Amino acid sequence: MRNLAFLVLLFSSITSLSQNCNNSLSGTVTDIHDGQLLTGVTLIVAETDQAVQTDFDGTYSFSNLCNATYYIQVSHPYCLTKGFTVRVSGDTKKSFKLEHHIEELNQITIEGKAYNDKSKTLFENSIDKNELERFSSASLGDALKSLSGVSSLNTGNTVVKPMINGLHSSRVVIVNNGVRMEDQEWGAEHAPNIDINSVNNLTVLKGAGALQYSGDAVGGVIIAETSKVPVKDSLYGKSLMTATSNGRGAALSSKLTKSYKNGMYATLQGTLKHFGDFEAPDYILSNTGIFERSASLQVGFNRFDYGIEGYYSIFKNEIGILAASHLGGARDQIRAISSDVPLIINDFTYTINAPRQDVSHHLATVKGFKRFENFGKLSIQYDFQRNNRLEFDIRRGDDKNKAASDLQLDTHTVLLDLESHLTDAITLKSGIMTRYQKNVANPNTGVRRLIPDYQMYDFGMYFVVDYQWNEQLLLEAGARYDLSYMNVFKFYRTSFWKSRDYDQYFSGIVVEELENQILTNPQLNFNNGSATLGANYTFGEDYKLFFNYSIASRAPNSSELFSEGLHHSASRIELGDLSFNSEIAHKVALTFQRKNDLFSFNVNPYINTITDFIVNEPVDVQQTLRGNFQVWEYRQTNAQLLGVDIDASFAFAENCRLNSQFSLVKGYDRTLNQPLISIPPANISNEIVYQNSEFNNIRLSLQSAYNFKQNDYPDTNFEVFTPETQTWQMVDVSSTPEAYHLLNFNSSIDINLNQNSKLTVGLGITNLLNTSYRNNLNRLRYYADDLGRNFLFNLKINY
Amino acid sequence: MKTMKTMKFLTATVFVSLLFIGCSDDDAPEAVNEEEVITTLTVTLVPEDGGTEVILQTRDLDGDGPDAPVITTGNLAAGVTYVGSIVLLNETEEEPENITEEVEEENLEHQFFYTVGDGLDVTTSGENEDDEGNILGTTFTLTAGAVSSGTLTFTLRHEPTKPNEGLDDAGGETDISAEFEVSVE
Numbered sequence: 001m002r003n004l005a006f007l008v009l010l011f012s013s014i015t016s017l018s019q020n021c022n023n024s025l026s027g028t029v030t031d032i033h034d035g036q037l038l039t040g041v042t043l044i045v046a047e048t049d050q051a052v053q054t055d056f057d058g059t060y061s062f063s064n065l066c067n068a069t070y071y072i073q074v075s076h077p078y079c080l081t082k083g084f085t086v087r088v089s090g091d092t093k094k095s096f097k098l099e100h101h102i103e104e105l106n107q108i109t110i111e112g113k114a115y116n117d118k119s120k121t122l123f124e125n126s127i128d129k130n131e132l133e134r135f136s137s138a139s140l141g142d143a144l145k146s147l148s149g150v151s152s153l154n155t156g157n158t159v160v161k162p163m164i165n166g167l168h169s170s171r172v173v174i175v176n177n178g179v180r181m182e183d184q185e186w187g188a189e190h191a192p193n194i195d196i197n198s199v200n201n202l203t204v205l206k207g208a209g210a211l212q213y214s215g216d217a218v219g220g221v222i223i224a225e226t227s228k229v230p231v232k233d234s235l236y237g238k239s240l241m242t243a244t245s246n247g248r249g250a251a252l253s254s255k256l257t258k259s260y261k262n263g264m265y266a267t268l269q270g271t272l273k274h275f276g277d278f279e280a281p282d283y284i285l286s287n288t289g290i291f292e293r294s295a296s297l298q299v300g301f302n303r304f305d306y307g308i309e310g311y312y313s314i315f316k317n318e319i320g321i322l323a324a325s326h327l328g329g330a331r332d333q334i335r336a337i338s339s340d341v342p343l344i345i346n347d348f349t350y351t352i353n354a355p356r357q358d359v360s361h362h363l364a365t366v367k368g369f370k371r372f373e374n375f376g377k378l379s380i381q382y383d384f385q386r387n388n389r390l391e392f393d394i395r396r397g398d399d400k401n402k403a404a405s406d407l408q409l410d411t412h413t414v415l416l417d418l419e420s421h422l423t424d425a426i427t428l429k430s431g432i433m434t435r436y437q438k439n440v441a442n443p444n445t446g447v448r449r450l451i452p453d454y455q456m457y458d459f460g461m462y463f464v465v466d467y468q469w470n471e472q473l474l475l476e477a478g479a480r481y482d483l484s485y486m487n488v489f490k491f492y493r494t495s496f497w498k499s500r501d502y503d504q505y506f507s508g509i510v511v512e513e514l515e516n517q518i519l520t521n522p523q524l525n526f527n528n529g530s531a532t533l534g535a536n537y538t539f540g541e542d543y544k545l546f547f548n549y550s551i552a553s554r555a556p557n558s559s560e561l562f563s564e565g566l567h568h569s570a571s572r573i574e575l576g577d578l579s580f581n582s583e584i585a586h587k588v589a590l591t592f593q594r595k596n597d598l599f600s601f602n603v604n605p606y607i608n609t610i611t612d613f614i615v616n617e618p619v620d621v622q623q624t625l626r627g628n629f630q631v632w633e634y635r636q637t638n639a640q641l642l643g644v645d646i647d648a649s650f651a652f653a654e655n656c657r658l659n660s661q662f663s664l665v666k667g668y669d670r671t672l673n674q675p676l677i678s679i680p681p682a683n684i685s686n687e688i689v690y691q692n693s694e695f696n697n698i699r700l701s702l703q704s705a706y707n708f709k710q711n712d713y714p715d716t717n718f719e720v721f722t723p724e725t726q727t728w729q730m731v732d733v734s735s736t737p738e739a740y741h742l743l744n745f746n747s748s749i750d751i752n753l754n755q756n757s758k759l760t761v762g763l764g765i766t767n768l769l770n771t772s773y774r775n776n777l778n779r780l781r782y783y784a785d786d787l788g789r790n791f792l793f794n795l796k797i798n799y
Numbered sequence: 800m801k802t803m804k805t806m807k808f809l810t811a812t813v814f815v816s817l818l819f820i821g822c823s824d825d826d827a828p829e830a831v832n833e834e835e836v837i838t839t840l841t842v843t844l845v846p847e848d849g850g851t852e853v854i855l856q857t858r859d860l861d862g863d864g865p866d867a868p869v870i871t872t873g874n875l876a877a878g879v880t881y882v883g884s885i886v887l888l889n890e891t892e893e894e895p896e897n898i899t900e901e902v903e904e905e906n907l908e909h910q911f912f913y914t915v916g917d918g919l920d921v922t923t924s925g926e927n928e929d930d931e932g933n934i935l936g937t938t939f940t941l942t943a944g945a946v947s948s949g950t951l952t953f954t955l956r957h958e959p960t961k962p963n964e965g966l967d968d969a970g971g972e973t974d975i976s977a978e979f980e981v982s983v984e
Binding site: 326329343394395397399440441445446447489493495499511512514517519521573622624625723724 | 827830857904905917950965970
C-alpha cells in the first residue's frame with residue numbers, strides 16, 4: 001500500500017514538475033498530549049496524491065508544490081486521521097498535531113505511555129492490568145506486595161496496609177484516580193479503601209519526588225489509575241469471577257464502557273466480594289470473613305485540547321478480626337502467645353461477629369482540563385471524600401451491638417495544576433491545593449474518642465521543572481510548601497493531663513473542666529517545605545541511571561498527637577504527644593536500570609534519614625482494673641532507613657522467563673542506637689513464567705518466595721505477675737517469627753469466543769505446600785498462623 | 800467554549816461551597832459517657848456467725864488513665880467462714896452504674912474466678928450458678944484457715960468456656976483482674 005503511494009508520488013511529481021511549481025512544505029507532527037514527535041505518520045496531499053511519512057525525528061517534507069491551498073490528510077495507526085488545509089506560499093513550514101491514543105485497549109504495558117510518568121528521576125514500579133486481575137479476589141495491599149521494596153503491615157489476612165521501604169500509614173500517600181485518599185490512613189489496622197478491580201494501573205514511587213501529589217510522602221506514593229477511554233465509537237467491558245477454596249468465597253467484578261467518537265464516554269464498574277472464615281494449614285481462623293461491595297461511575301468528555309470528567313465511587317467493607325486476638329490485658333496476652341493454636345477456634349462460618357470493622361468510603365470528583373497554545377495544560381479538580389469507620393468490639397449489656405468507635409472524616413479538596421512546555425527542553429509543572437477536612441467522632445458510642453473532633457485547613461503550592469539537557473540527560477528540580485491549620489476539640493483525662501504536666505504548658509487551651517475530664521481546644525499550625533532534585537541519564541542502548549534526592553516534611557497526624565487510652569484492637573494503651581512537630585526526611589535514591597527484552601534489571605539502593613521521626617513503641621506497663629496493659633508511647637527520634645531493592649527478568653528460553661526480586665531494608669533509631677520496630681525482613685522471590693501467545697496465550701508460572709527471619713528488632717518484652725503461679729512472667733512481644741518459604745502456582749489460558757469477546761480461564765494455588773508460617777509484620781502473628789493453601793479459580797470474559 | 804463556561808461555573812461553585820463549609824460550626828463537642836468501664840470492684844465478706852465484715856476494694860477512677868488503682872484490703876480471722884459477694888461499679892458516671900447487674904443478666908457469658916496465692920490458707924466454695932447450672936461466682940463462701948498471708952485474686956472473664964477447671968482452661972477475655980494482699984490473723 002505504501003509502495004503504491006510512493007509510486008503515485010513519483011508520477012505526480014513528474015506532472016507537477018511540468019507545472020513549474022518548486023515550493024516545499026515541511027514541518028513536524030507531534031502528539032497533542034505530551035508534545036512528543038510522532039514517527040511513521042502518513043501525510044497525503046489530496047490534490048496531488050503525494051504521500052510521505054515522518055521520519056524518526058517526526059519531520060516530513062513535501063516538495064514540488066505550487067503557491068496554492070492544499071488539503072492534507074494526516075494519519076497514524078494509533079491516531080484518529082485528521083485533515084488540514086494548508087496554504088503554501090514559497091517554501092512553507094507547517095507543524096501538525098495529532099491525538100495519540102492508547103495503542104490497544106487490552107494491552108496496556110507497564111512501560112507504555114498510556115499513563116504518564118509521575119516523576120522523571122525517581123524510578124517507578126508498576127503493576128499492569130493483567131497482573132492486577134490475578135489479585136482480583138485479594139486486596140490492594142496484596143497486589144502491591146508483589147513489587148520489590150513493598151511489603152505490608154497486616155492485621156490478619158484481610159487488613160493489608162502497604163509499606164514502602166519499611167514505612168507505612170501516614171507516610172505512604174495513596175492517590176486514587178487523581179485524588180489523595182483521606183481514609184483515616186493513620187491507623188495501622190486501617191486498610192486502604194480502594195477496590196483493586198477499579199484500578200487499571202498501579203504505580204509505586206519509593207520516595208517523595210512526586211511533589212504534585214504531596215510533600216509529606218516520607219515513605220512513598222502509590223498511584224492508582226482507572227483505565228483511559230479511547231476517543232471512538234465503542235462499547236466494551238469485562239467480567240471477572242474468582243472463586244477460592246480458602247475462605248470458601250468468591251469475588252465478582254464487572255466493568256462496562258461506552259465511548260463515542262466525539263469524545264464522550266462513560267464507565268460503570270462494580271465489585272462484590274464475600275468470604276467466610278479463612279484457614280491456616282491446621283485450623284480455622286475464626287471470625288476472619290470479609291464482605292466487600294463497591295461501585296464506581298465515570299462520565300466524561302475528552303477532546304484534543306479540553307476535557308471534563310466526573311467520577312464517583314463507593315466502597316464498603318465489612319471485615320472480621322480474628323476472634324482469638326481480642327484480649328483483656330497482659331495475662332491474656334501470655335496465654336495467647338504461649339498457646340500453639342488460637343485460643344478461639346469455632347466452626348467455619350460466613351457470619352462476621354465482633355470484633356469487626358465496617359468501613360465505607362465515598363469519593364466524588366469533578367475535573368477538567370484545557371490546553372492553551374503556547375501556555376500549557378491547565379487542570380482543575382474538586383474532590384469530596386467521606387470516610388466512615390465503625391469498629392465493633394466485644395461488649396457487654398446494652399452496648400453489645402453498638403460500635404465502640406464511630407468516626408466520620410469528610411475532606412474537600414480543590415486542585416489547580418498547570419503543565420507548560422516552556423521550551424522544547426523545559427517543562428514546568430506547578431499548582432496550588434486547598435483542602436478542608438473535618439473529623440467527627442460520634443459521642444454515642446459509650447467509649448472515649450480515640451481520635452478527637454477536628455477541622456483542618458490545608459494550603460499547598462508546588463512547582464517541578466524538568467530540563468532535557470541533551471538526549472541522554474534529564475534534570476529535574478521541584479519544591480513544595482504546605483501550610484496546615486488544625487482546630488481540635490479534645491477531651492483529656494484529668495489524670496493524664498496532669499501526669500504530662502500539660503496543665504503547666506498548655507493551660508491556655510482549656511475550655512472547660514469536667515469532673516474527670518478536661519475539654520481543650522488545641523489550635524495547631526504546621527509549615528512544611530519539601531523539595532526534590534534529580535537526574536536521569538540514558539546511556540548505551542539499554543541503560544539508564546536515575547538519581548533522586550528529596551526532602552519530605554510530614555505534620556504529625558491526629559493519632560500521634562492525641563491518642564490517649566486503651567486501643568482495644570491492639571490490646572495496649574497508646575499515648576500521643578501534643579507537642580510534636582513535623583518530621584523531616586531526606587532520601588537519596590539511586591537506580592541503575594537495564595531495559596532489554598532478553599535481560600533486564602534494576603538495582604535501587606537508597607538511604608532515608610529522618611529527623612523527628614515519630615515512632616510508637618512500648619515503654620511501660622500500666623495497671624488497670626482489667627489487668628496490666630503495655631503502654632505504647634509515641635516519641636520523636638532520629639531514624640535512618642537504608643536498603644536496596646533489586647528486580648531482574650531474564651528470558652532464558654523461548655516463551656520462558658525468570659523473574660527475580662530481592663529487597664532488604666534496615667531501620668535504626670539513631671538517638672537510642674537500636675533497631676526500629678516493625679521493619680520488614682529481607683525477602684527474595686523467584687518466578688518462572690512460561691507464556692505462549694501463539695497457543696491461546698497460555699501462561700504458567702511457579703513462584704518461590706522466601707522470607708528471612710528479622711534479626712534486628714528492639715527488645716520490648718515486659719514482665720507481669722501471674723497470681724496462679726505466683727511468679728513474674730515474661731511477655732515476649734518482640735521476638736520475630738522464623739524464616740519461611742512459600743510456593744505459588746498460577747496458570748491461565750485465553751479462548752476466543754468470537755471476534756469481540758475472549759474468555760480467560762485461570763487456576764492458581766497459593767501456599768502450594770500448605771506451609772504453616774507467621775509473618776513479622778502481621779499484628780496478629782502472636783495468636784495464629786498465616787493462611788494455608790488456597791485454590792483460586794478465575795474466569796474472565798472480555799467483550 | 801461551552802465547556803469553558805461550565806468549568807468556570809464549577810470552579811466558582813467549588814470555591815463558594817468551600818468557603819461556606821469552612822465557616823460552618825465551631826461548636827464544642829459533647830463529652831462521652833464511658834458506659835462500660837468498671838472503676839470499682841468491692842468484695843464484701845460477711846462472717847457467717849456475725850462479727851466484723853471485711854471489705855476488699857480496688858478503685859481506679861480514671862479507668863485506663865495513668866493513675867493506679869487505689870486498693871483497700873482487710874484481714875481475715877482464722878477459722879472463720881465468710882459469705883462473700885462482689886459488686887462492680889462504673890463511677891465515671893454521675894449516678895454510679897452497677898455493672899454486677901449486667902454481669903448477672905448475662906450470667907452465661909461471665910464467670911468470676913478466685914485465685915489463692917501460695918502461703919495463704921484460704922479456700923473458696925459455694926459459688927452461685929448461672930442459668931445452666933455452671934459457676935457464675937458473684938457470690939461465694941470463703942473459709943479462712945490458719946494464720947497466714949498471701950495474695951487473693953479475683954478475675955472476671957467474659958465469654959469463658961463453661962464448665963471449666965479454672966482460669967487455665969477457661970479462655971475468654973479478662974474483664975477484671977483485682978489482686979489483694981491478705982492476712983489471716
